[in-house]
Amino acid sequence: MNPTNESASKMDKTILQNCQVNLSTEALVEIIEKRGEGTITANGAVSVTTGKYTGRSPKDKFIVNEGEAAEQVDWGSINKPMDKNSFIALYERVLEHLRAQDTLFRFTGWAGADTDYRLPIEVITEFAWHNLFARQLFIREDNETAGKHNAFTVISAPTFKANPKRDNTNSEAFIIISFEERIILIGGTEYAGEIKKAVFSVMNYLLPQQEVLPMHCSANTGASGDTALFFGLSGTGKTTLSANPDRRLIGDDEHGWSPNGIFNIEGGCYAKCVGLSEEKEPQIYHAIKHGAVLENVFCHNGMPDYSNTERTENTRAAYPLAHIDNSIFPSKGPHPKSIIFLTADAFGVLPPISKLTKEQAMYHFLSGYTSKLAGTERGITAPEATFSACFGSPFLPLAPAVYADMLGEKIDQYDADVYLINTGWIKGPFGIGERIPLVYTRAMVNTVLEQSLEGVDTVPDDYFGLHIPESIPGVPSQLLKPWESWESYSSYQVKAAQLAAKFHENFRTFTKVSEKIKNAGPVYQG
């Protein structure tokens, strides 16, 4: 069976005949320019804007309440149900809309770099640039056609606007997953991040059925095959910190952990561009070239201006892994030795680095304390403290405990060390000032990855019960102990107590967790 063939698709003939399939990067770039969808910047990338939706729109996301999913999904404010009839009616309307287009684009490929666990996907888009995005972000066809059946179909119809009253959506935008029909239906929004994160949500449902842990993390590996994972909610540094000239990149955002090791779900990266500079992030800076897609980046005379946040703070660059010179293909790696939880603390009280015990690791994974950064979700305009279970709750169709239990077993089985690294804000003389400088975070990460923290003395922290290393080469010691940046210990105490209370309050929702894990939270009880 030829995977690009119509027989591999569930889509109707009229639509398939209207699709240009798996066009080359060059052909897509040419079409994008010709159709006026985007312009070519001085560095050769395609530059597009996405109108009103410049970040994900979690309120517009639904899962169809049907079949097995009805039982399995952890329904609530994140996983909102849509009834099957509403879904089918809206799907038919979107198909009608697609049939009326002059041309459509179809990408066929895979999610999952491990051939044992990959999911066949097809992405049908109205816009050529969304197709280029899919080509760069997912895994392209190879000559193997084995397993290429029952593909999950992603439909991106941004110019179709829903009518909430008629269609039972929340707004004109919608992101709807049907596990039974194997369809992701996206409309009303042009933000390409919805496409990749919806596929990730699907993998978060399907992989645990195969005993594989899906993870919202980046991954890289050192010369000796020492793999590291970097978990973190959007904007905490997964992409930035996994790009490291001394280590090989596996992937920047979504991975599976199987009995074979780690595999990337994707074939490309989606980097935040705000404040991007050649000096601080050279690999990402140079990955933005012909074939890359820039989203909502302001350009002056064709020159990208990464400092401009006029359209959004959530400016993005999508490029294939091959644009990073030391990336691994196929993107797989051995079982991890080091696991880093990235958090961006906006209170200025969490230490920039601490080593976690096994119980603390479970506690912090379930808590997922961090800040939502401006722009990645609609309505977020300043850093906002949040608890996002497993550092990725918007993408988890199942209960957090499912993923946490799997992680705990794997940490035990492969004896991985777990660290909490805070890439958030530190107290300055005039308040919660700047973000911890990237050079220092990189120094901390490198120390962890070189296993150089073994045997280093630690200082306990009075509020969170964390173990803080006394010193790290290249990092001012004062920075390691957050209270030393405050004008007085008592002013630090006020904020630390507030945050500890938030941790406890949030953790009350995890009723089934063992006492040992419950007790691994902040030592300060209020």
Ligand SMILES: Nc1ncnc2c1ncn2[C@@H]1O[C@H](COP(=O)(O)OP(=O)(O)O)[C@@H](O)[C@H]1O
């Ligand atoms: N200390 C730091 N550690 C990591 N990232 C930082 C730090 N300070 C500033 N940043 C910036 O924060 C952003 C992190 O975003 P990114 O790596 O894309 O996050 P993620 O991949 O987790 O969504 C980048 O724009 C990076 O330049």
Ligand SMILES: C=C(OP(=O)(O)O)C(=O)O
């Ligand atoms: C693309 C996104 O995630 P991340 O910032 O984790 O790459 C997103 O949250 O829209």
Ligand SMILES: [Mn+2]
């Ligand atoms: Mn990222």
